[in-house]
Amino acid sequence: MKDWNYDNEQWTELPTYLRHLPLFTRHYDLTSFILSSLWALCLKAIFTFYIRLKTSGSLKETFKKNKKLILICNHTSHLDAVAISAAIPFRFWRNLYITAAKDYWFRNHLFTWFSKHCLGAIPVDRKKNKMEALKLCVNLLKDLDSIWLIVFPEGTRSRNGNIKNFKKGVSLFARQSETPLLFLYLDGTIPLWPKGRLVPKPGRLHLHLGPIVPPGPIEEIQEKYTKWSQSITKL
Numbered sequence: 539m540k541d542w543n544y545d546n547e548q549w550t551e552l553p554t555y556l557r558h559l560p561l562f563t564r565h566y567d568l569t570s571f572i573l574s575s576l577w578a579l580c581l582k583a584i585f586t587f588y589i590r591l592k593t594s595g596s597l598k599e600t601f602k603k604n605k606k607l608i609l610i611c612n613h614t615s616h617l618d619a620v621a622i623s624a625a626i627p628f629r630f631w632r633n634l635y636i637t638a639a640k641d642y643w644f645r646n647h648l649f650t651w652f653s654k655h656c657l658g659a660i661p662v663d664r665k666k667n668k669m670e671a672l673k674l675c676v677n678l679l680k681d682l683d684s685i686w687l688i689v690f691p692e693g694t695r696s697r698n699g700n701i702k703n704f705k706k707g708v709s710l711f712a713r714q715s716e717t718p719l720l721f722l723y724l725d726g727t728i729p730l731w732p733k734g735r736l737v738p739k740p741g742r743l744h745l746h747l748g749p750i751v752p753p754g755p756i757e758e759i760q761e762k763y764t765k766w767s768q769s770i771t772k773l
Contacts, residue, residue, distance in 0.1 A: 570655055577656040578628045585624040588740050589617075589730060593625045595747025600720065601630050604750065605684040607720045608712055610759075612767065613690035614699055615727035616642075617738050619657060622688055622722065625745050633684040637662050637675065639694075662707075664693065672707055679715035686720075687711065691759075699728055701767065704760040712753035719759065721748030723767050746770050 585591040600607075611618060619636050626634060638644070640661035643653040653659040660678075662671040678685055689711065691704040712719055723746040731738035748766050751759070 573655040574631060575628070578631065581620060581624040585621065585743075589621075589738065589743050590741070591621060591624055591743045591745065593745045593747065597625055597747060598627050598630075600747065600750075601626075601633075601686065604718070604720075606679060606682075606715075606717050607686045607750070608679070608708065608717050609686055609688045609720045609722055610691050610708055610763065611688070611722040611724055612696070612699075612701055613692050613694070614696050614724070615731040615733070615738075616695075617727045617731040617743075618690065618724055619659075619688065621724060621727065621743055621745060623657070626686075630686065631658070633682070634658055634686050634688070635660055635675075635678065636688040637671070637690070639664055640671075641665070672710060675707075675711050676714045679711060679717045687717075691756075691763075695733055697733055701760075701764060704756050704763075706756050709754070709756035709759055712759075716753060718750050718752055720750050721763055721766055722746065723748065723770050725770070 609622065611622060619638065623631070623634065623636070636657050636659050638653060638657065638659035638661060640663045642649070643657070643659055644650045644661045653661070660671055660675060675687060679687060689708050691708040692702040693705040693707075694702070696702055708719070711717065725744040725746065726742055729739070730741045730743060748770075749762075751762055
């Protein structure tokens, strides 16, 4: 893995809102490690006692066998990203990245600090400068030895749980970097943290681990994901 270098061209050419994530590796100092560790303990407590998270399948074994994956999941709540993080063993967090809406997760200093140090978030500007984040994600997938990139291909939350049309970005990520996709499905987030509510309710949440599929056109990816997710919801 290449060393962090504050003076390299990739760093100096990155836009300001992306500079916490260089193209080759995430910077880890003692402060970042402590913050990540504390956040991991907090998530463990929340998703054990307050929200009881059940996972079908082993993410640990999946990550041992696959150094690079794009994790795609349905999106109905702000609980989604942290729930997936909670299900992933802390030892893999250094290789974990999450695409996040810049207008929400980076909207003020507090959210920006949290997104950088706790989520490892890549801010995606949904209104402009989209290509900057797209290029960064592709470069990360190509250049890092190990990376698991969480992407919500619908681009925004679904109010009723129905899967919206996938954005083309996830197909671009996969095809340009030749990275396979892992299907995930979260069941139960809408009742726990519906759109408009300030904090989540206590309850149960189920994360389903699905198949790993090769890169392909976005229509093909969506068709496969929809069929698989429908088979989950009918159980």
